[in-house]
Amino acid sequence: MSTNRTITYAAALNEALREEMKRDEDVIILGEDIGDYGGVFNVTKGLIEEFGRERIIDTPISEAGFTGAGVGAAMTGLKPVVEIMWVDFTFVAMDQILNQAAKMSYMSGGQTAVPMVIRTQGGGGRGNAAQHSQSLEAIFAQVPGIKVVAPSTPYDAKGLLKQSIREGCPVMFLENKMLYNQKGEVPEEEYVIPLGVADIKRTGSDVTIVSLSRMVQFSLDAAAQLEQEGISAEVIDLRTIVPLDVETVKQSVAKTNRLVIVQEAHRSYGWGAELAARIQEESFDDLDSPVLRVAAEDVPIPYNLKLEKEVLPQVADIVQEVKKSLYRQ
Template sequence: MSTDERLITYAEALNEAIREEMEKNEDIILLGEDIGPYGGVFNVTKGLFEKYGADRVIDTPISEAGFAGAGIGAAMTGLKPIVEFMWIDFTFVALDQILNQGAKMAYMSGGQTTVPIVFRTQGGGGRGNAAQHSQSLETIFAHVPGMKVVLPSSPYDAKGLLKTAIRENCPVMFIENKLLYNTKGHVPEEEYTIPFGQANVLIEGEDITIVSISRSVHLSLEAAETLKAEGIHAEVIDLRTLVPLDIESIKDSVKKTNRLIIVHEAAKSFGWGAELAAQISEEVFDYLDAPVYRIGAKDTPIPYNMKLEKEVLPKVEDIVDDIKKSLYMKEGSR
């Protein structure tokens, strides 16, 4: 089997990225809960404690504020920490450290210090983990200047983007998705990285543009396949990163298709989809033949009951329905 045909899981791709970068750079350390001998709740750090030891793979107490602050301090004094938050919901405990200290320190010091740190975490629903373990909070981190925000959708992107994040000289919020860890994809053994701010056009089409990130990309691809059977050809774009945002690729696509639908698992109201819709409306309004549609989770805490959770989170049918509304829009259809 050639290396470009090698299939590994999303979690394995992340593990490889960390392992390879730690091998090259002794300044890289890991901090987080259960990341040592246990290997992380999703096995992303499996085997790293045995290879690199307790000095570089540091199991922390259950104190997100404490180990986030320790990671920021370590980054300011010459190390390259990768700090894992077991669930993105738990970053709320450390928002002062992440957003008031880590994201702002280079600016507030006039560039005298940098904070080369990666905050790894995972978000999203779909497992019946209830309201405090199922949120999609990427907009919060994208809203505060000073931090890059990354959301890979495939094993290939997970490895290439994480390597880029580790080599950055600024804070990066690297957000995975709990339902993607066991998905498999082609990942070459050869060295590669993926630049930030370069969206990936997964399917080319001329009827409508679908823009998404993370697991919602998979829903968008499924919707595009469903519509293809009806003669509707959607262009599907995976943003990969929210900060930096590749707005040019989206504008180019909208100029071709004249329609845009944005899909994210975060709550629809005040989500990053609204920001993207505003930018497109401001910059390429004359190319739009229909309003920009946004699909997101309903504005309610994620239910524990999985039948209710399914109703709250976006579905393929929602994407298909809104695309048809956009294409065959009638007065009052919204």
């Protein structure tokens, strides 16, 4: 597979949407400003000119309304991709997402499927304040019936979005606003990435660092710093938290005997706590020190950029926790 072409994360998502719409005429897109404007982060740029207004549907500012329309469209045979501009706005449509889309197949005894993807973006880093900077993946992961995806690279973004559209069930596809301009190698050839398969972004022998989305790059930067001090860190990108690839983490911990989990979301009740519990339950004998977590403070995300950096995890925080795990602090 050729991977010498470099494009942005946003362009990779755009390609995934275009390719899947060409492949399957049942794929449609709904959302605010996704048509003529091309999406607030240019992910749907050019699609309305190619596929028309019957398949690229600009909606009113009503997340509950157009998400519900997406659920209904999916139940009647279409494959909608619903874009909610900011993950914070999913709270307006929680009934449609978690009570309807996630449960409909179960409640109908499998007679009804909801093959839809809800694309949205979250995370901090831009000083967008408390209502536009949250990382809410654990909320969706806690409710059975919906899969949760959060890619960290352009390659993963394209392959995971294509697979999510084909998955045949509701998928929350969570992008990070700070990743849209990130560039990476993406092959022109057709490919998909199965959900529930973590990726080892860097091999190591002294400690395992598990992360997701933008924090994967922070973890890789921390691993590079640690290498200068003779510490070998293995970095795992979960890519999805539903399904959760615990086996890859367990295999790594069996080798390194230490685990540090890095999440941009708030520390309490997050997916990191779930993973820590699973490793404690299933791999306790492999651990030489407690599982440690690096996460956002349990406060609303500040508007002020300096305060925001104090609240959100930074590379230095990861380095510090790794050293604590190794008892070298």
